[in-house]
Amino acid sequence: MRTHPGIKVNVPFIAVDWGTTNRRAYLIEDGHIAQTERDDMGVLAVKPGEFPGHVARLRARLGNHPIVMAGMVGSNRGWLDAGYVGCPSTLEALAAKVVRPERDVAIVPGVCVDAQGRADVMRGEEVQLLGAVAAGLAPPDALLCQPGTHNKWAVMKAGAILDFATAMTGEMFALLKAHALIGSEMTGDVDAGASFREGVEASGQDDLLSALFGVRAAAVLGRRASGEAAAYVSGLLIGSDCRARIDRPGQQVHLLADGLLASLYTVAIELVGGQAVVVDSHAAFVAGITHIRNLMP
Amino acid sequence: MRTHPGIKVNVPFIAVDWGTTNRRAYLIEDGHIAQTERDDMGVLAVKPGEFPGHVARLRARLGNHPIVMAGMVGSNRGWLDAGYVGCPSTLEALAAKVVRPERDVAIVPGVCVDAQGRADVMRGEEVQLLGAVAAGLAPPDALLCQPGTHNKWAVMKAGAILDFATAMTGEMFALLKAHALIGSEMTGDVDAGASFREGVEASGQDDLLSALFGVRAAAVLGRRASGEAAAYVSGLLIGSDCRARIDRPGQQVHLLADGLLASLYTVAIELVGGQAVVVDSHAAFVAGITHIRNLMP
Known part of the structure; x- marks a missing residue:
């Protein structure tokens, strides 16, 4: 793991991958997963106004820590629209654009392609893609694939998401x-x-x-x-x-x-x-x- | 129109294009349409056993003539399964294989491709395809296209259906x-x-x-x-x-x-x-x- 100014790597926090139909939460301590849980409380199952209560219950189970979230929770159907960062996109660019619906809760923006007549969007997958390279699980120049309902194919260049395509x-x-x-x-x-x-x-x-x-x-x-x-x-x-x-x-x-x-x-x-x-x-x-x-x- | 032994071209008959969801009937006299009607009594709207009654009502409206039918009425979900004729297929091959659920009612078989790992079927479209060439509306060697729910593309060679593909x-x-x-x-x-x-x-x-x-x-x-x-x-x-x-x-x-x-x-x-x-x-x-x-x- 690279070190950065103001590093907070030793402070525990809760990470949430909050998708359309599922949600996975992790208690991260010293950069490792201390505890994790998964349920079907995707954003479609959460009414507007219910997000603070859900977060309070997550903290009751995983500890009263800061929370960083990614995925559809940052869409216009989620808690707060976190927008999109354009390609090429990096962990630095995502971190710079987090939005905060309340104190100690950050939501990571999505990533978009919007050029040469081609438009594409992702929300949640960007954390995995950039994380795979940052963790040394994939090389900085690579083709990554995330199969699923909407399969993402990302071209990574020097550790950034250079371009991507979604297939249904x-x-x-x-x-x-x-x-x-x-x-x-x-x-x-x-x-x-x-x-x-x-x-x-x-x-x-x-x-x-x-x-x-x-x-x-x-x-x-x-x-x-x-x-x-x-x-x-x-x-x-x-x-x-x-x-x-x-x-x-x-x-x-x-x-x-x-x-x-x-x-x-x-x-x-x-x-x-x-x-x-x-x-x-x-x-x-x-x-x-x-x-x-x-x-x- | 070519002449053939035993020609009956001057005898009026009723032609029915009886599909899955629609039905079109024609009274043909001297090779021309004397009367036509269209309704939504496709085979899915007809219960087993009801076909003779439907045919009697068609005759009450269009005249008491022999009937020739094509389309899904000849499928295993229709009146009587007329099977398939393989490619290359011709009007002669179809005529030789008609089935007769009752006297003076003939159902034309479908056409299939079943070779080299490729399978395809049509039922009803073959009459239009071969008829287009027979009537001089398309040349004997041609690529024909019948857009619709299941679009048929047929390669015609010397007036026969040589091969075809269906796209959904x-x-x-x-x-x-x-x-x-x-x-x-x-x-x-x-x-x-x-x-x-x-x-x-x-x-x-x-x-x-x-x-x-x-x-x-x-x-x-x-x-x-x-x-x-x-x-x-x-x-x-x-x-x-x-x-x-x-x-x-x-x-x-x-x-x-x-x-x-x-x-x-x-x-x-x-x-x-x-x-x-x-x-x-x-x-x-x-x-x-x-x-x-x-x-x-």
């Missing part, structure tokens, strides 16, 4: 499964097996809208076993996503993921010619938020 | 509008104006999953006027669809469409380098079904 990969899978004609075929578990790999290979045709309808046709013609279509569609979507980002053989991707998503993206990245390195996203978040805490004015 | 373009637009996070931004009318064209241009990045999320980012950052996003998304989807199919400059596409879809696809096809020719899809259907009627055993 996870949301699209959920939409198709719940509402599309092919949704009724999308049964079975998703894993990184043969059907998933077949989907990744099929994504190489660059014809997603037609490949998706092919799931229906394969079912009508009895060409895919029942229970294999969900994994195939997952492979199509994740394969399309990876192909749009990986542009040279052997390109390294640092994956901020664990469990199933880590294994699916590892397989897809390698099938399209890249090389995946899985990074501990909780360690990256804690490193990032601790740096921001130490850099805050 | 229309269904995807409806899914996104009704259920996606960006759905709430997708307000405003869709027309072939500047926002639609911008979407078609953006589809050239071959990064649909990210371009769709960009609609949300543009709204958050105030980069697109309210009321323009629906047209932009339409342009992204139709642009992706056309780019996957049009592989050389000046490629001609015969469009079986009218109204808004004809104008959207015409603009998109031309923006991606093709050339659109709009064909009367009703005339194509009537020509196709009349030929099938005359070729039936």
Whole structure:
């Protein structure tokens, strides 16, 4: 960990990654996680005016410490809109722009791209991305990937977020499964097996809208076993996503993921010619938020 | 119109294009439409066992004539499963395989692709496609496009359907509008104006999953006027669809469409380098079904 003027690294604080549907809180002592908890009190479950009460209850459980938060809590649907910092963006730039809805509570801004006709936004992921590099979990020049509902791909340059793109990969899978004609075929578990790999290979045709309808046709013609279509569609979507980002053989991707998503993206990245390195996203978040805490004015 | 042994061209008959949600019936006399009607009695609105009653009521209105039907009425959810004819497929092959749920009622089979790991199906569109060529509305070697919920692109060779692909373009637009996070931004009318064209241009990045999320980012950052996003998304989807199919400059596409879809696809096809020719899809259907009627055993 780099040292900075006015360093407060030894003072305990509470870090909160407060997203749309989930919330994770950490008690950080000496730069390490002393205690952590996770619940489904995302900002959509919190009414305006209820944030101070939630914070008081967090402190009742984790200790009466200063709090630094990131994620949708800083959106116009959260506690206080923390705005966005443009790219290239750094831990210093985020720390300089924190907003404070009350004393000893800081909310980190999001990061945006808004240039050359292209617009993109993130809120929460920036702490993990910059933290991964700050903690030495990823090199200062790297391609990072954070799979999820809205998958973020970030180009890191000299430790800053130079550019990024968001793909609605996870949301699209959920939409198709719940509402599309092919949704009724999308049964079975998703894993990184043969059907998933077949989907990744099929994504190489660059014809997603037609490949998706092919799931229906394969079912009508009895060409895919029942229970294999969900994994195939997952492979199509994740394969399309990876192909749009990986542009040279052997390109390294640092994956901020664990469990199933880590294994699916590892397989897809390698099938399209890249090389995946899985990074501990909780360690990256804690490193990032601790740096921001130490850099805050 | 070609003549065939046993020609019955002068005998009036009723042709029905009976789809999932709509139904159109024609009284054909001397190869021309003497009367037509359209309603929303698609096969999903008809219970098993009700088809004979519906046909009796059609005859009460249009005359007591033989009936030839195409579309989802021949699916496993329709009156009687008429199966599929493989590609390359012709009017002769379809006529040879009609099924008869009752005397003087014939249902035309669908067409499938089932080769080299690719599966696709159509049911109803084949009559328009083959009819367009038979009527001279499109040349025997042509690329035909039938925009809709499930857009069909057919490669015609010597007047036969050599191959085809279905893209879930229309269904995807409806899914996104009704259920996606960006759905709430997708307000405003869709027309072939500047926002639609911008979407078609953006589809050239071959990064649909990210371009769709960009609609949300543009709204958050105030980069697109309210009321323009629906047209932009339409342009992204139709642009992706056309780019996957049009592989050389000046490629001609015969469009079986009218109204808004004809104008959207015409603009998109031309923006991606093709050339659109709009064909009367009703005339194509009537020509196709009349030929099938005359070729039936």
